[in-house]
Amino acid sequence: MINKISRTGKATGLAAMLALAGCSTAPTQQSQQTTMEQAQTETNPLLKEWTGPYGGVPAFDKMNLADLKPAMEKAMAMNLAEIEAIANNPQPATFANTIEEMERAGEELGRVFTYYGIWGSNVSTPEFRKIQAELAPKISEFNSKISQNEKLFQRIKTVYENAQKNPLPADQQRVVQLVYENFAMEGADLSPEKKQRYAEINKELSSLYTAFSNNVLADEEKYIVYITKDQLGGLPESFVKAAAKAAADNGQEGKYAITNTRSSMDQFLTYSDERALREKVWKNYYSRGDNGDASDNNTNITKILQLRRERVQLMGYDNFAEWRLQNRMAKTPQAAMDLMLAVWPSAIARAKEEVADMQAIANKTSKAKITIEPWDYRYYAEKVRQAKYDLNSDEVKQYLELGNLTQAIFYTAGELFNFKFTPVPEGSVPVFHEDVKVWEVTDKTTGAHIGLWYLDPFARQGKRSGAWATTYRAHTTFDGKKTVLSSNNSNFVKPAPGEPVLVSWDDAETFFHEFGHALHFLASNVKYPTLNSGVRDYTEFQSQLLERWLSTDRVINQFLKHYKTGEPMPKELVAKIEKAATFNQGFATTEFLASALMDMHLHLADPTNLDPDKFERETLTKLNMPKEIVMRHRTPHFTHVFSGEGYATGYYGYLWADVLTSDAAEAFAEAPGGFYDKQVADKLVKYLFAPRNAMDPADAYRKFRGRDAKIDALMRDRGFPVPTSSSKK
Structure with missing residues (x-):
């Protein structure tokens, strides 16, 4: 983001x-x-x-x-x-x-x-x-x-x-x-x-x-669940230590804090054996902005939708989506909808299969008879992962230490972009918090200065949740050369002193993803500031593509090392990860697409007297949304869409970009040098990163690939049936 x-x-x-x-x-x-x-x-x-x-x-x-x-x-x-x-x-x-x-x-x-x-x-x-x-x-x-x-x-x-x-x-x-x-x-x-x-x-x-x-x-800061030592069953040691520190930081020494952020919620729901607590943490997170109190956002949503429609109707458009998408790659709301609905049936079908697998394990292992609920999904998905693939997420985390992952992204940037990252002397560059670290970026061959990269990795009071990238200064040359000041921001749970930062595979992918945005900034080779702007359903493509390098042999063998022994990730564990690559894609695709479809439906609907909660329920029912899954971002806390306009009717762009990503990844996979093929990497930088918005994104992609992208590779990546006819995006 x-x-x-x-x-x-x-x-x-x-x-x-x-x-x-x-x-x-x-x-x-x-x-x-x-x-x-x-x-x-x-x-x-x-x-x-x-x-x-x-x-x-x-x-x-x-x-x-x-x-x-x-x-x-x-x-x-x-x-x-x-x-x-x-x-x-x-x-x-x-x-x-x-x-x-x-x-x-x-x-x-x-x-x-x-x-x-x-x-x-x-x-x-x-x-x-x-x-x-x-x-x-x-x-x-x-x-x-x-x-x-x-x-x-x-x-x-x-x-x-x-x-x-x-x-x-x-x-x-x-x-x-x-x-x-x-x-x-x-x-x-x-x-x-x-x-x-x-x-x-x-x-x-x-x-x-x-x-x-x-x-x-306000709701993220307000709703914290404090638990005691007898309620830690199933939780990894690293999470327990971090939760103890978070509680102490909030004046609750001796307890353990489950903060109302995605990284904390996600880990707790995956590992905690305490079902009632899982439900409480789940409800806290997914009811943000929807508690009927001073921080409730439902009225704000209705007003925003009404004003957006009125504004575009002043210019002769029927709805906000029609106005917004005219200069995006999709061009029309229908084109965006067509892509989403081409994937949606396969996603919910796979989700039903996943729920059946989870229910079978719950029937065997749960003392009380239960039916899978949304707060059970991550927990029993992990049980299925272990049973089907003998893959334990906590075991994988032992090899995903933040310092090593940082070196991994630097290596990737060096191989593809010829960039070198060197820590700047402490104190030589001002930072806004002691957690922030800074690196100088130079050309490996010439030593030329390209810019700085700031990293703000940890969650804390006053920091918004999620992960994002931004620039403090962008590259331009029209009025004297300006070098890049870029940053990545994460919300990893800060460990106790002396403890490592161990992250999940999903969080490691997100780390690579956001670094992809930073590389897009750093690789810029444009003359004018305006050309650093982005096309929303294209700007996520470059960052999503970079996620693919996490699972390359070179990164795994050199940087995914056990945090205690320093031993590289065993080939057997790598094989399990690869085998489980399409695992839980029903959940991942459904929770995302539900949000993307809701975004579009909200902006196509008549907002007069719209009740957001009711509209959300009715729309999801029409879409046959599995009851065991909730939208990745429920409407009352969908900040992508309602805290500004950047992603409004544009959340689908992650899927649009993922079509490009899967297709482009196959270009590397088919090359003689694989993901480090020099010729393909040069084209990647030349056409997909350096131009920014200096050329039409569709033209840029065709120059890289030699054709338009197809949906086929995306469906293969997710383990979904490939369309019988090769449909171009």
Whole structure:
């Protein structure tokens, strides 16, 4: 997952400018304000230009919440003045004086948003959330001043129309296309009355998104299950030690804390023998935002859906999905639905088989007669895994130590991208928390500096759950070379002092996945900031593809070592993992697809008086959702979709990207050098990573593969029946 908050300013150029600019300040006022602005920039650390090594780095050690609001307001004002100057340029509109100037604008604001993103995702506090709630509508108003700036849009439109007649160089042509389409999609051609309503809707939505996100975080912090020593049956030693530390950190010395995060919940439900406690932990997690209290999100969901539909109807679209998907790879809601529904029947059929296997073991081993419930699924799936494949997940974890996995991803990056990762001296680069570590990334051959990579691995109070990647600075060359500052963020349970961090195979895959996003940032070879933007149902492809290197022989033999003995993972255990590769795909595919289908159905439905809980139940019933499985993200805590718009009607994109992933993985598997084949790796970097959004994703994939992707490889990977006709995606 890519963090939406910090994809701002210079990181993404004009794609971000729609969210970060607009102006009412006349150009003649600029010179009069310059001295004052420079003074304020020099005194507020959040506005200051980044200094120090590696092309300058964020001053995370200077973060003071009291500086945030004035810095944001000042940076917006400065950016507004820049944009207004562009809009009122008396010279005829050209790429240089309009588009390039917009790409250049927003340096200060981009820096402030980097800090804002850290507070929002990594070190949130109640005090920050109050400021966030105050700033959200102001930022929305700011957005609208750009997207509704008539003079600015007319200049962009002129450049676009001229480029249609007399094409520019390829990268400039792409930038103009993306900028023009973004403005058009944001209602730049609306009447003044409709523009006003459009801006009002955006302002209200911004507050709703903030409220939704904060409600979920509040429930994650509020609902912690504390257990005692006699309730630890079945739990791995590493988890017990981490739970003891978490309890002590929360003032419950002598107890064990099951925090309300996915990594904690998932492990507890997999191993705990205490069925009643499994149910309690399960209900805590899956009822986030749905408890009928001050943090309940159901009303927010209905309002968001209503406002999204009203907004796109101002532009003549029937629904939000139709508007949103027009510039995605899928193009239409129907195309996305067709892909999901092609896989769905096989997924739920496999899930029923998995439940039957689990019920058979429960009948044999459970003292009391039980029927498999959602809080039993992981527990009995693990029993089936052991019975069918003699594969114990806890045994696998002994070979998945975080330090070794970090070296494994570095090795993979070195083999495919020719990157070298070297730890920076402690204290030489500021960090926002003591857990954060930093590496310098260089070219293995030339030694050239490429960027920095930050890792924030552990869960803690104030950090949102899940795993994500983001950039603090993206690669560009149009205005002097800018090197990359990238980061990965996880929520592994922090171990007791001196203990190793052992993770599940799924968590190890996620670690590789998020590192794939970081490599996408680091491999960028584009000139303009806007070309670092992404197409949502394509940006997950590169990261999903990188997961495949975890199970390659080179990684297994060199880095998957027992944390105590240092012995590599036995070939017998590797064979068991490979044999069980399609195990539990019914569960994994069904829980994901249920969320993706719900996302699309919610945005296609009439939201008038919509009851989210009722709609969720009725839709899942129509889809024949197995009662033993719950959506991966239930609607009241579906932050991908309701804490912003990045993934709204776009959650299907993970499956769309997985079609590309499976197909591309077969290109490596069929090559003479396998997953380390030099020729295929070079094409991977050249066409799928380095261009970012400088070329159409469908064209880029065809250059890599020689054809469009097919669904066949995906079905093979999941152990599902392959369609009789070879269907292209």
